[in-house]
Amino acid sequence: MDEFVKSRIKQVRKGDQNAFGEIVELYKDKVFQLCFRMLGNSHEAEDISQEAFIRAYINIERYNIDRKFSTWLYRIATNLCIDRIRKKKPDYYLDAEVAGTEGLTLYSQIPASQLAPDEEVSKIELQEIIQNEILKLPEKYRAVIVLKYIEELPLLEISKILDLPIGTVKTRIHRGREALRKQLRHI
Amino acid sequence: MNRCPEIITEYMHEYLDGEILPEHKNILTVHLKSCADCRQHFQELEKSIALVKSISHVQAPADFTQKVLMNLPKEKKKVSVKRWFSRHPVLTAASIFSIFMAASLLSHWSGDDFSVTKNPDLVIENNTAIVPEGETVTGDIVVKNGDIRIDGKVDGSVTVINGEIVNGESYMASAGQVKGDIVEINEAFEWLWYQMKHIFESTMNMLTGKE
Numbered sequence: 001m002d003e004f005v006k007s008r009i010k011q012v013r014k015g016d017q018n019a020f021g022e023i024v025e026l027y028k029d030k031v032f033q034l035c036f037r038m039l040g041n042s043h044e045a046e047d048i049s050q051e052a053f054i055r056a057y058i059n060i061e062r063y064n065i066d067r068k069f070s071t072w073l074y075r076i077a078t079n080l081c082i083d084r085i086r087k088k089k090p091d092y093y094l095d096a097e098v099a100g101t102e103g104l105t106l107y108s109q110i111p112a113s114q115l116a117p118d119e120e121v122s123k124i125e126l127q128e129i130i131q132n133e134i135l136k137l138p139e140k141y142r143a144v145i146v147l148k149y150i151e152e153l154p155l156l157e158i159s160k161i162l163d164l165p166i167g168t169v170k171t172r173i174h175r176g177r178e179a180l181r182k183q184l185r186h187i
Numbered sequence: 188m189n190r191c192p193e194i195i196t197e198y199m200h201e202y203l204d205g206e207i208l209p210e211h212k213n214i215l216t217v218h219l220k221s222c223a224d225c226r227q228h229f230q231e232l233e234k235s236i237a238l239v240k241s242i243s244h245v246q247a248p249a250d251f252t253q254k255v256l257m258n259l260p261k262e263k264k265k266v267s268v269k270r271w272f273s274r275h276p277v278l279t280a281a282s283i284f285s286i287f288m289a290a291s292l293l294s295h296w297s298g299d300d301f302s303v304t305k306n307p308d309l310v311i312e313n314n315t316a317i318v319p320e321g322e323t324v325t326g327d328i329v330v331k332n333g334d335i336r337i338d339g340k341v342d343g344s345v346t347v348i349n350g351e352i353v354n355g356e357s358y359m360a361s362a363g364q365v366k367g368d369i370v371e372i373n374e375a376f377e378w379l380w381y382q383m384k385h386i387f388e389s390t391m392n393m394l395t396g397k398e
């Protein structure tokens with residue numbers, strides 16, 4: 001897989017956009033998911049993840065081919081998400097709630113056949129609640145929680161993505177967990 | 188909860204990070220058995236993690252990759268051509284071959300000089316080859332950049348390139364005087380086709396041992 005990505009990146013550096021398309025295919029769901037959980041809105045998530053891939057393409061010369069490509073890509077995406085969150089802060093709560101609902105109805109992947117209608121509704125509602133609680137976290141905790149528990153990345157990789165010492169990442173995860181505990185304990 | 192040392196919460200997080208030392212784990216386990224508050228705290232942490240992990244995985248919209256590619260800065264033309272060639276090696280070989288082929292054949296075409304198949308019975312007059320009345324020319328005749336007038340007979344084919352068969356009478360009449368085929372070629376394309384056919388035929392003859 002790493003070899004595959006490396007060979008494609010060499011082609012991309014020669015200007016081959018089709019090779020870049022293969023890379024997008026490989027990572028689009030992960031990057032979109034990261035942005036969606038960070039932003040809570042499928043339109044914004046799509047905008048930002050598109051932007052992340054375009055920036056990766058433009059700056060491909062700056063990527064160190066001996067490092068993990070996904071780390072570099074997630075870093076671009078995470079930074080873009082954090083910028084976006086900071087920019088829209090004033091109307092952020094209102095926005096997130098409306099958007100979260102819409103995103104979940106559009107993209108949640110619940111197989112209809114497995115659940116009775118009532119259970120399904122409640123499961124969707126639960127998902128909305130959880131998403132909204134994640135969105136209430138300050139962005140520095142939100143990023144580590146999403147990377148750790150939704151993208152399921154190891155601490156070391158999170159520290160590389162965020163360019164933070166591993167100790168700082170741990171502290172943020174601890175605080176994020178405590179915040180979530182307070183928000184989610186009554187569910 | 189307030190009574191409990193801060194360190195217990197630290198150990199909980201170490202445990203949740205999967206990085207707890209065995210001695211810390213022992214302290215934590217012993218403490219959780221005796222302290223209901225901390226037990227609840229720990230369970231709440233585990234529950235919130237489970238909830239966050241439980242939210243469905245989302246997928247990028249179907250046209251995602253296409254949209255990214257559409258919005259990339261323009262690719263250098265050179266690259267797309269190169270890629271095409273590297274993906275179609277046989278077509279590449281074929282097209283290079285046909286370019287050289289066409290070039291070499293067209294170089295024959297480009298000559299403007301009048302020429303005609305040497306034959307003692309043919310009379311040449313101002314870029315016109317004449318088959319004199321009453322004479323029979325044996326063999327094929329090729330006239331290039333000139334005309335041919337057939338007053339007599341030809342025991343073979345007549346090919347006129349970049350010229351025509353001039354005859355006082357109609358074209359059909361002259362057809363009767365020529366035993367073989369009559370071909371007029373006035374376009375570069377036809378010329379190419381003729382050459383190819385010619386090469387093909389001679390190759391076939393060579394292969395079958397005739398000539």
